[in-house]
Amino acid sequence: xxxxxxxxxxxxxxxxxxxxxxxxxxxxxxxxxxxxxxxxxxxxxxxxxxxxxxxxxxxxxxxxxxxxxxxxxxxxxxxxxxxxxxxxxxxxxxxxxxxxxxxxxxxxxxxxxxxxxxxxxxxxxxxxxxxxxxxxxxxxxxxxxxxxxxxxxxxxxxxxxxxxxxxxxxxxxxxxxxxxxxxxxxxxxxxxxxxxxxxxxxxxxxxxxxxxxxxxxxxxxxxxxxxxxxxxxxxxxxxxxxxxxxxxxxxxxxxxxxxxxxxx
Numbered sequence: 001x002x003x004x005x006x007x008x009x010x011x012x013x014x015x016x017x018x019x020x021x022x023x024x025x026x027x028x029x030x031x032x033x034x035x036x037x038x039x040x041x042x043x044x045x046x047x048x049x050x051x052x053x054x055x056x057x058x059x060x061x062x063x064x065x066x067x068x069x070x071x072x073x074x075x076x077x078x079x080x081x082x083x084x085x086x087x088x089x090x091x092x093x094x095x096x097x098x099x100x101x102x103x104x105x106x107x108x109x110x111x112x113x114x115x116x117x118x119x120x121x122x123x124x125x126x127x128x129x130x131x132x133x134x135x136x137x138x139x140x141x142x143x144x145x146x147x148x149x150x151x152x153x154x155x156x157x158x159x160x161x162x163x164x165x166x167x168x169x170x171x172x173x174x175x176x177x178x179x180x181x182x183x184x185x186x187x188x189x190x191x192x193x194x195x196x197x198x199x200x201x202x203x204x205x206x207x208x209x210x211x212x213x214x215x216x217x218x219x220x221x222x223x224x225x226x227x228x229x230x231x232x233x234x235x236x237x238x239x240x241x242x243x244x245x246x247x248x249x250x251x252x253x254x255x256x257x258x259x260x261x262x263x264x
Contacts, residue, residue, distance in 0.1 A: 006231050014232040019239045021220050026243055032250055034243060063087055135163075136170045169197040 023038035063083055070081060092108035095101045175187070176194030183191040228236035 011232055011235075014227045015235045015239065018224060018227045018232075018235045019243075021224060022236075022239055022243045026247060029247060032247060034246060034250075058090075063090075132170065135166055168193065173197050 020038045020041065023034040024042075026032055026038075027035040063086070066083055067081075067087075070083075089108040089111055092104040094105075096105040172190050172194035174194070176183075176191045176198070181187055224236045226232070228234060
């Protein structure tokens, strides 16, 4: 049974996605014009999309429409014109392109950096420092109806085993970076334990990064396999042939210009 026909825009999107994916992966061979085309399109479209999104979301929805509504009110509330303050700061940012008054942009950027720091610093301290201290000083023993108890459930964050591991890890890692005392004897054992905890943490972070990249790679391969079907006009197969032929032609033309020697 023949596959159902898909809408034209879906098929066109599949061809564009498959083509750009193959162009980007062509870098595995070497740097070439197809890769540069895909790279430039990716960066340009990303910037263009961000600009349009910022114009629609920030200027139209958050500034222009509320100001129009405020002007239309009778009588207009003075609080409605508070949006003129961020609007002025936005205009100050644009003065960066006018050398004579570019100093005005420093006011806007200083406000943005100061406000961002004021919001981010307390959140970071609460999330990383205070939370770390809270988990480190978590009591090992808890008083219950049956007296003092100590949990040994590795799956429970409040268990005694996890608390001991966290305490040992924090203390040993901090001691590893404490260089006022020579790391000999018990100090060397503590510092070496801190190194092990650091290696585990870095390895887990690196493994997470690798797995996330592998997930992206699997997703692109799955799309390429899907787009190779008849419903999409065999987009992957056709564009793969076009990519290979283009690379062969580009390589031959490059060798001809360099007198038969490889440009590398």
